[in-house]
Amino acid sequence: MTxxxxxxxxxRKRPAPKIRENLPAPQTAEGQLFHYTPYEAAPWTPYSGRTLTDMIARREIDYVFNGRDNYLTGAQIVALVERYTVKPYSKPARAAA
Structure with a gap:
């Protein structure tokens, strides 16, 4: 007997996140109040969907919580991109004597 x-x-493999089709761009009037999942918002930000999810969990960025899921509005996506955009440096003009 052995x-x-x-x-x-x-x-266990997690199912791929569902991404809706034909989403409005966050910069448009319709997109400003549209609710995007972190994975749907990722193409417009410098972060992946997973990174956005982690940033929401650590409460590093603004988000919308509807009691079950976390979302980003178009206005929040635009603000996030502007927050991490590096502006070019320009020398201050010399004061006229």
Whole structure:
């Protein structure tokens, strides 16, 4: 008689996040109040959907919570991009003597 073999279960895979089609751009009038998931907002930001999700969990950025899910409005996406945009440096003009 042989001992039973230990079995290893396969790691659980998370389903891919669902991304809706034909979303309005955050800069448009319609997009300003539209609610995007972090994965839907990612193409307009310098971050991935996972990074945005982590930033929301750490409360580093503004977001909308509807009691179950986290969303970003178009206005919040635009503000996030502006917050992390590096402006070019310009020398101050010399004071006239």
């Amino acid at each position: 001992a039973p073999q230990a079995t290893k279960s396969a790691p």
